[in-house]
Amino acid sequence: MVSAQTARTRSSEPVKTVAILLYDNVEVLDACGPFQVFASALDTQERALFRVVTVAEAERPIVCSGGLTILPSISFANYCEPQVLVVPGGAGRKIQTKNEQLIQYIRAKSAKAEVTLSVCSGSFLLASAGLLDGLAAATHHSTAAELRAFAPRCEVRSSRIVDNGRIVCSAGVSAGIDASLHVLARLHGAEQASRTARYMEYDSAGWQSPGA
Numbered sequence: 001m002v003s004a005q006t007a008r009t010r011s012s013e014p015v016k017t018v019a020i021l022l023y024d025n026v027e028v029l030d031a032c033g034p035f036q037v038f039a040s041a042l043d044t045q046e047r048a049l050f051r052v053v054t055v056a057e058a059e060r061p062i063v064c065s066g067g068l069t070i071l072p073s074i075s076f077a078n079y080c081e082p083q084v085l086v087v088p089g090g091a092g093r094k095i096q097t098k099n100e101q102l103i104q105y106i107r108a109k110s111a112k113a114e115v116t117l118s119v120c121s122g123s124f125l126l127a128s129a130g131l132l133d134g135l136a137a138a139t140h141h142s143t144a145a146e147l148r149a150f151a152p153r154c155e156v157r158s159s160r161i162v163d164n165g166r167i168v169c170s171a172g173v174s175a176g177i178d179a180s181l182h183v184l185a186r187l188h189g190a191e192q193a194s195r196t197a198r199y200m201e202y203d204s205a206g207w208q209s210p211g212a
Contacts, residue, residue, distance in 0.1 A: 014189065015051050019082035019109065021122075021164050022056040022072050023102065025092030028064045034086045037180035039098045049188055055080060057102060061140065065090050076105050084183060085113045088176065089121030089140065097128045106174040108132070110167075115183050117168045119176030127151035131167055137161045140172030160206045174204075181207035 001110065017036045020031050031054070040047040054070035056062050057154045061116035063069050073082055087106060096102050107129040109147045110116040111121060123139045126132050132154040139156065149157045160168045161179045163186075177200075185193035185207065 001022060015048060016083040016114075017080065018050045018084040018086065019051045019055045020052065020086040021088065021102075021106070021125075022054050022062045022064075022070060023090075023092050023096050023099075024063050025090050025095075026062065026064050026088050027090035027120055027173060028066055028068050029157045030084070030088030030122065030176050031064070031092055032072075033148065033177040034088075034117065036118065036179055036195060037184060038084070040199055041184055041192065043192075048191070049184075050084070052193055053080065053082075056155055057099070057105075058130070065092075065195060080109075081112055084107060085092040085109050085116045086176075086180075086189075087116065087118045087122040087125050089119055089143075089172075093121050093124050099123050103128045108177055113160070113166070115166060115168055115186070117170070117179055117183055119170050119174075119179065120172040121147075123169050124150060126167065126169070127154060130171075135164045136162045137169040138171045138188065139169070142172075155198035163166065177202060 005053055012130050022198050038050040039052045043049055053073040055074050057076050061069045061077045110131055120140045121143045123137045125127055132151050136155040136157050138159050144156050160171050160175045168179055170176050180196055181193045
């Protein structure tokens with residue numbers, strides 16, 4: 001339970017920026033699930049707790065898996081220092097692990113962020129940036145063996161959420177919603193996360209049981 005004093009303190013905190021990384025063939029729910037969670041998080045005065053932006057290498061339409069097209073809010077060239085960086089997965093990550101500009105963006109923004117969250121196979125992008133060395137991670141169940149070979153210095157777990165502190169990883173697709181609620185609970189309390197989940201009519205308790 002969050003005390004009234006804690007709630008007042010949190011409501012007076014500056015709005016945090018959440019940046020959700022986009023690239024062609026990103027998995028739709030990997031990106032849009034966290035977007036929904038953070039955009040839905042309101043304080044008791046119905047004020048937004050986060051400013052949520054989508055960011056891509058260039059300001060052009062991004063074609064996600066299944067053909068959904070999203071126009072990112074900003075490009076890498078725009079100034080943005082997010083407190084939360086979300087790195088989704090998808091088929092496109094295979095190309096992006098070799099995209100040095102994107103990997104450097106993750107590395108630079110993660111260094112200043114409070115939390116960097118990978119969803120599904122977005123963990124491969126964190127590994128490419130050297131962010132998983134010596135840590136534990138999660139990914140989609142179908143890519144777990146591949147991640148073990150790709151990032152031998154990382155312990156890959158079959159958990160829905162793995163929380164290393166500043167680096168949080170989640171399993172596939174819908175697990176990104178759980179992980180976002182978990183991060184929300186860390187930043188603003190479990191009551192706030194529960195209230196946001198109720199608004200979303202999201203019943204999973206997976207966010208309350210991280211794997212680490």
